[in-house]
Amino acid sequence: MAITDLTAVVPPPGGEQGGVDWNEVEQRIGLPLPQDYKGYVARYGPGSFDEFLYVCLPVTDIENLDLARRQQEDLAALRSLRDDFGLDVPYRLEPPAEMSSTGT
Secondary structure, three states: OOHHHHHOOOOOOOOOOOOHHHHHHHHOOOOOOOOHHHHHHHHHHOOOOOOOOOEEEOOOOOOHHHHHHHHHHHHHHHHHHHHHHOOOOOOOOOOOHHHHHOOO
């Protein structure tokens, strides 16, 4: 679903959420982020859908919704499943070469 489709179904709260340096965020997490995600963050900011679906954010005081923190914790859990328990993890767990070569 594109961000324009989402805003038609679920109107965002008033005002734009701002102040995200996307280049810095992408360097910190070692991955490029989709434009729709950036649009979501700009329009919706923190919160949930029906107190069920929470979206991690690049800039937040809510520890469990901090994008970089969640990324590291989730990657550690997936790596443990793969390395310690021999489970097949169908996701890339390392940053793409072009991102990792920048020092992240």
